[in-house]
Structure formats: C-alpha cells, structure tokens
Amino acid sequence: MRILSRRLLTALFLVCVADGEKVTLTVLATTDLHGNIFPIDYFTDRAAGRGIAKIATLVREARAQNPRILLLDCGDTIQGSPLEYVYQTFTRTGRLPLNLTFSGPPLRQDPMMLAMNRIGYDAMVVGNHEFNFGLENLDKARNEANFPWISANIEVAHAGHEKLFEPSVVKTTGGVKVAVIGITTPTVPSFEKPENLGSYRFTSPNAAVRKAVARLRRSDRPDLILVAAHAGLDEVPTSIAGIDAVVFGHTHQELAEHRIGDLVLVQPKNWGISLARIDFTLEGNEGGPWKVTGKSSRVIPVTRDTPADPDILRLAQPYHELAERYLSTPVAESERDMDARLARVEDSPLVDAIQAVELHYARADVSFTSLFNARARIRQGPVSVREIAALYVYDNELYAIEGDGKMVKDALENSARYFISCRGQTCSQAPLTNPRVIPFNYDMAEGVEYAIDLTRPEGDRIRDLTFKGRPLMPAQKLRIAINSYRAAGSAGYKMFPSAKILWRSGEEIRDLMIRYYTEHKRVPVKASGNWRIVPPEAAETLRKQALAEANRDNLF
Numbered sequence: 001m002r003i004l005s006r007r008l009l010t011a012l013f014l015v016c017v018a019d020g021e022k023v024t025l026t027v028l029a030t031t032d033l034h035g036n037i038f039p040i041d042y043f044t045d046r047a048a049g050r051g052i053a054k055i056a057t058l059v060r061e062a063r064a065q066n067p068r069i070l071l072l073d074c075g076d077t078i079q080g081s082p083l084e085y086v087y088q089t090f091t092r093t094g095r096l097p098l099n100l101t102f103s104g105p106p107l108r109q110d111p112m113m114l115a116m117n118r119i120g121y122d123a124m125v126v127g128n129h130e131f132n133f134g135l136e137n138l139d140k141a142r143n144e145a146n147f148p149w150i151s152a153n154i155e156v157a158h159a160g161h162e163k164l165f166e167p168s169v170v171k172t173t174g175g176v177k178v179a180v181i182g183i184t185t186p187t188v189p190s191f192e193k194p195e196n197l198g199s200y201r202f203t204s205p206n207a208a209v210r211k212a213v214a215r216l217r218r219s220d221r222p223d224l225i226l227v228a229a230h231a232g233l234d235e236v237p238t239s240i241a242g243i244d245a246v247v248f249g250h251t252h253q254e255l256a257e258h259r260i261g262d263l264v265l266v267q268p269k270n271w272g273i274s275l276a277r278i279d280f281t282l283e284g285n286e287g288g289p290w291k292v293t294g295k296s297s298r299v300i301p302v303t304r305d306t307p308a309d310p311d312i313l314r315l316a317q318p319y320h321e322l323a324e325r326y327l328s329t330p331v332a333e334s335e336r337d338m339d340a341r342l343a344r345v346e347d348s349p350l351v352d353a354i355q356a357v358e359l360h361y362a363r364a365d366v367s368f369t370s371l372f373n374a375r376a377r378i379r380q381g382p383v384s385v386r387e388i389a390a391l392y393v394y395d396n397e398l399y400a401i402e403g404d405g406k407m408v409k410d411a412l413e414n415s416a417r418y419f420i421s422c423r424g425q426t427c428s429q430a431p432l433t434n435p436r437v438i439p440f441n442y443d444m445a446e447g448v449e450y451a452i453d454l455t456r457p458e459g460d461r462i463r464d465l466t467f468k469g470r471p472l473m474p475a476q477k478l479r480i481a482i483n484s485y486r487a488a489g490s491a492g493y494k495m496f497p498s499a500k501i502l503w504r505s506g507e508e509i510r511d512l513m514i515r516y517y518t519e520h521k522r523v524p525v526k527a528s529g530n531w532r533i534v535p536p537e538a539a540e541t542l543r544k545q546a547l548a549e550a551n552r553d554n555l556f
Contacts (some may be wrong), residue, residue, distance in 0.1 A: 022293065025176050028062055029072040030055055031249025032270035034080025034129070037316045039308050042082045042327060043390030044375050049303060050271045053316070054302045056119045057310035058275045068174040071120060074249035075184065076270075077231035078112050078396055079143045083316070087111055089135040091140060096118075097326050098385070098514075104318045105161035110141040111211040111319040119147045123169045126151040126181040127230040127250070130197045130397055135162065139543050143379060149226070150182030153442075157199040165234055167212045170220045176282060176290055179222035181212045182452035183236065184248055184403035190497065192487035193397070193504065205229070209237045217242065223281060223290040238263055244292060245278050252438075253425040256295040263449035274299040323392025327386035328510060332517040334383050335525045340391075341377040341550040344418075345542040347527040350376055354391055354509070355446035356524060357516045360399035360479035365467070366408055366447035369483070370440045374550070383523055386443060388513050394440075398505035398512060401496065403505070406474035409449060409462055410495045416452050416461040417492070418442035419533070424454050427537040430545040441491035448472060449530045454538040463534070483509060 033052055041048040063069050078084055080515045089097050116124070120402050130138050142163075152167035168181040186202040204302055209227060216222055229236045229248040233495060236248050238260045242253050245264040254274060255267040268276035279296035340350050351371055358367035374388045418437045423428075432454065433439075450465040484504075489497035499517060517523055533539040 001324075005092055021175070022281055022283050023176070023281060023290075024066055025068040025173060025178065025224070025280045026062060026066050026281070027070045027072065027178075027245070027247065027276075027551050028059055029074060029228065029247040029266075029268060029276040030248040030272060031230070031247075031268055031276075032076045032127070032252055033073065033112065033272050034076055034097050034270065035078065035084030035112055036081050036271045037083060037111060037312065039302075039304075039322050041375070042323065043373060043386060043393060044377070045327075047384065049302050049304045049306065050273045050550065051302070051308065052272050052372055053304045053308035053312040055275055056115075056312050057307050058117055058302065059491045060309070062277070070171060070178055070180070070227075071122050072180060072228050072247065073121055073124040074247060076129040076249065077124060077127060078110055079118075079129040079132045080138075080324070082151060082327055082389065083111060083319050086322050086326050087319055087396075087525065088137055090131050091137050096322065097497070098329055100322070100329070102322055107319065107322075109144050109531050111230045111316050112139050113144040114315050118312060118315060119142075119309075121145075122171055123147050123180055123182070123228065126154060126165055126184045128185055128188045128192065129395065131188065131192050134196050134372055135198050135201050139163065139229045140189055150180065151184045152181050152212045153186060153203045153205050154184055155201045155203055157201050168216060168372035170216070170222060170236050170337075171373045173289070174547065176224065176428040177220065177222045178222060178224045178226065179216045180207055180226045183209065183227060183231055185231040185235055187488055191484040192504070203438065205231060205235055206237045206240065209240050209243070213240060215244045216236060216258055219290070222519075223282065223284075224292065225276075230555050233258075233265070233267075236265070238265070244280070245295060245297070247276050247278065251538075254299055256299045259514060264295050264297050267300065268299050272302060274301045281463060298382070311354045327384060327389065329383055330382040331387045331388065331514060332383040332521050332523055334380055334523050335379050336380050338378045338525065340371055340374050342546050343371045343374070344378075344439060344538065345533060345546050346532055347444070347529050349524045349527045350378065350391055351444055352446065352524050352527055353400045353517075356511065357509065357513045358398055359446060360516060361512050362398055363479065364400055364447065364481035365478045366444050366445055367481035368411060368486065370443050370445045374439070377521060383517065384481040385514055388517055388523075389510050392510040392513055394483075394485070395508045395510065396485050397507065399482055399487045399501055400507050401480050401487065401501055403478050403480040403483060403499050404474065404497075405467070405472040405476035405478065407466075407480065407495045407499065408445065408472065408478065409465060409474070411443065412445060412452075412465070413439075413459050414492045415443045416492075416494075417458050419452065419454055419461075421454055422458055422538055426524040427454065427535055428541055430548075432538055432542050432545065436510060438491070443486070443493075444531060446528065452533045453535075454533065455535060
C-alpha cells in the first residue's frame with residue numbers, strides 16, 4: 001500500500017507540472033565529510049551521530065518525498081578519518097601504516113567515492129584537503145567518482161599537465177534545469193605543499209563566479225543557479241546577480257538559513273552531522289522556462305537514532321576493519337590515567353604531549369598547539385595509536401618559522417580572545433569563554449612561561465612572559481613551531497603568514513606523534529606548568545565551567 005501511495009503521489013505530482021502548477025525542487029548538500037562513513041568516533045571508539053552512512057538514510061527519505069532532488073557535496077571529502085588515512089597511505093606508498101598486513105579484498109577504490117557513487121551524488125566541490133595526499137591520490141579518487149568534481153576558481157597554469165576541473169555542472173531534474181558553480185577557498189597554497197598542487201592556481205571566487213554566471217546565461221539558460229563553495233562565509237560571493245542560493249562549508253560551522261536580499265545561504269555541519277536542504281518553489285511548465293517564486297533552507301540533523309544505511313556499511317567494512325586494526329596497535333605506555341576535560345583552562349600533560357613532538361621535530365624554541373579534542377583520554381598502561389591520534393585529529397603538517405618575541409606575544413594575545421574579561425564578582429560567574437572563538441583556535445605555547453590575566457581587556461592579557469627565566473623581549477629571535485593551518489594566518493593569527501619558513505615536516509603532526517611515542521615508549525604524565533590563568537577566582541570558575549560542560553556533553 002505504501003509503495004502504491006508513493007507511485008500515485010509521484011504521478012499526480014507530474015500531472016500537476018504538465019498543467020503549469022507550482023513544483024518544488026530540493027537541493028541536498030553535505031560538506032567536510034572528512035572520510036566519515038561509519039557512525040563512530042574513531043578516537044573515542046564510541047558510537048556517534050555522524051557519517052555518510054546515516055546521511056544516506058536521510059537522502060533516501062527525501063527522495064521518497066520528492067523526486068526532484070539534487071545532491072551535492074562541498075568538499076574536504078577524501079581525508080580526515082582514520083579509515084581514509086589508512087587507505088590513502090596504502091595508495092600513496094603501497095604499504096599499510098605501521099607495517100600492518102592485510103589478507104582481505106584488494107583496496108582498489110577510494111571508500112568515500114564508493115559510498116557517494118552508491119548514494120547518487122550529482123557533483124562535488126574540490127576542497128583544500130583533497131590535495132593532502134598528492135595529485136596521484138587526488139586523480140585516482142576523482143576518476144573513480146561517477147559525478148564531476150567542480151571548481152570555477154581553480155586554473156591550470158601549464159597546459160598539458162594537471163587536468164582542469166569543470167567550473168560548473170548543469171543538471172535537468174524533472175524538467176527544471178539547475179546549474180551548480182563550484183568554488184574552492186583561494187587560500188589553499190598557504191597551507192598546502194607546492195608539490196601537492198602542481199600547476200593548479202587558485203583565483204578570486206567573485207571573478208570566477210561572475211564569469212561562470214555569464215557563460216551559463218548565454219549557453220545553458222538554467223532555471224536556477226547555485227553556488228556550492230568550499231569556503232567560509234566571508235569568501236563566498238554574495239553580491240553577484242543571477243545566483244539563487246549558496247551552500248558552503250570549510251569552517252565546520254552550521255548555518256540553517258541566512259539571507260542577503262533574495263539570496264539564501266546554508267551550511268551543513270561537518271563530518272556528516274547534518275544535511276543541508278534548500279527547497280525552491282517554481283512556476284511554469286515542463287520544458288520551461290521556470291520562475292522561482294519561493295525558497296527556504298534548513299539543516300536536517302543526524303542523530304544517534306538515525307539508522308545507518310546497511311548497504312553503505314557493507315561497502316566500507318573492509319576499510320573500517322583495517323582502520324580499527326591500525327588504531328588498536330599499542331605503541332607506548334602511560335604511568336597514569338589522564339583526560340582532556342580541563343586542558344583548555346590549565347596546563348595539561350596531554351597538550352604537552354603534542355608540544356614535545358613539535359619542539360623535537362621542528363628543533364624549535366617555542367611551540368604552539370591547541371587542544372583539538374576535548375574527549376581525548378589516555379589510560380594507565382599500554383597506549384594505542386587510537387589514544388595518540390585522538391590528541392591530534394586534524395591532518396596538519398608541522399612548520400618551523402623564523403620569529404621573535406613580539407610574534408609570540410601577539411599570538412598569545414590573539415589566542416586569549418577565547419576568554420572573557422572579568423573583574424571582582426564577575427570572575428566567579430560562568431561562562432568565561434567567548435562563544436565567538438572556536439575552541440580549536442585557542443592555542444597554548446610551550447618553551448615560554450606566561451599568565452593570562454582576565455582582568456585585562458583583549459589584546460593586553462599576557463603577563464609575566466618569560467623565555468629561559470628572563471623576560472621575553474620583542475626583538476628576541478626565536479625558532480617557532482606551528483601547524484600548517486596557523487602558518488596560513490587562520491583564526492586571527494596574522495603574525496605568522498609573513499614569517500620565513502625554515503622547515504616543513506612533509507608529514508602530518510599526528511603521524512609524527514605516533515612515530516615519536518613509538519620510539520620514546522612513554523607519554524608525559526605531568527604538565528610543565530608553564531602557563532596559568534589569573535586571577536585565581538577566574539581560573540576556578542573556568543575549571544567548574546569545563547567540568548560542567550564535559551558532564552553535559554557526556555564526554556566521559
């Protein structure tokens with residue numbers, strides 16, 4: 001009965017179109033999937049409301065409601081999860097990490113492309129992390145996709161070398177002609193190795209979109225023009241005539257609906273945590289032209305109760321099993337239990353574990369890192385790859401740059417924006433963290449000692465800043481370790497991009513950490529205590545706030 005009802009509804013829907021009635025076209029979009037297929041947090045080994053297997057269920061439900069569906073992805077797709085890391089490493093080197101062996105079926109295709117082909121994506125935007133494993137890996141995944149990888153602002157400097165990406169794709173869905181223009185953040189060269197970019201060049205998104213819109217209007221005359229962007233809200237074009245909507249990503253935020261005039265913008269959450277949906281109401285007849293008479297957007301959350309598509313899980317199972325074997329391999333020892341609940345409000349051995357690796361490989365005087373995963377935990381006894389990798393969940397490389405005392409001070413002041421100023425009684429009142437600053441953009445430093453004084457305004461909070469027991473002078477020359485993301489000046493760290501790069505790791509920091517602790521066999525269990533928050537009332541309030549948030553979010 002249900003099947004007959006759906007068929008009847010579809011038939012009535014198409015009859016209405018023929019009579020010139022209003023129709024609805026739906027655009028669904030994901031972004032920053034980062035290789036998340038299974039609904040699992042690999043670093044805590046716990047079930048999670050995320051992943052493309054669950055997204056597949058939401059897509060199937062939407063298609064059952066409306067046959068006019070366009071499904072897009074906004075990039076950063078083939079990198080990020082341990083599942084993709086193990087596959088990409090094998091593809092690039094011909095070997096599995098840690099010399100693991102595997103007797104299962106051959107790993108012939110990228111797991112994300114397998115899953116997205118099965119779900120039926122119509123297009124994918126090129127993200128910056130698509131380049132992380134080199135152009136051979138990128139081209140292999142691209143060739144395996146049954147849908148185009150698009151980007152209007154990526155050009156090829158030398159003809160005959162890299163294969164140009166199509167600037168847009170035009171799809172006719174139920175008689176409605178839709179054009180999708182792809183945009184990639186132009187800052188890719190700032191945090192990617194030149195050898196991974198080849199002759200690709202990244203141009204202005206605004207100029208590229210204007211050119212694409214003009215070409216589409218001349219040649220294809222679409223009923224709708226969308227921009228799908230792997231770029232933040234400050235980079236996407238919003239003032240170009242002829243665009244009906246923008247779906248975007250890159251910043252790992254979520255935006256259900258934002259309007260600038262008649263333009264609708266929406267951003268789904270990263271890792272397959274939500275699915276963006278834009279509904280367009282159009283009037284016209286089959287064969288067009290159609291006129292847009294209404295549009296709205298929202299995000300559909302993935303929850304723990306959203307069922308994962310069993311077909312997608314079966315496709316990815318061999319890759320998942322390899323990732324689990326890799327993560328379960330023991331590499332070091334810990335003398336006690338530790339967790340990261342308080343690691344952003346007081347010095348922590350888990351953060352120092354990252355700093356030790358950065359200082360060692362960069363041969364640096366000072367290092368900067370954030371706590372990237374508040375769920376990180378190391379138990380007493382054997383320490384696995386999973387526990388080490390959980391401390392650094394992003395695929396950043398390590399840089400050593402030429403800097404000075406002023407650069408360190410400026411970076412710490414920028415970082416301290418994570419907190420809110422207080423005085424007197426307000427220092428005992430939560431919250432004292434700034435919701436405008438994403439937690440992973442709050443960095444701590446090692447190699448110097450300092451206090452963060454929350455009674456002072458932003459830009460003047462770093463006190464008692466010393467290096468090797470003496471006040472750090474602005475002109476003091478220093479070799480500074482930072483990640484590739486910070487080197488690009490992201491999140492207000494504008495003091496770093498102009499610095500001379502003295503050394504690049506060529507490997508992800510996570511891999512350096514696994515190698516370091518495989519060799520050293522022990523993880524630090526006591527913090528160096530090189531920084532603190534003052535006054536004490538503010539420090540205590542932040543401790544209580546962090547513990548309350550950990551309990552609320554069920555971190556442990």
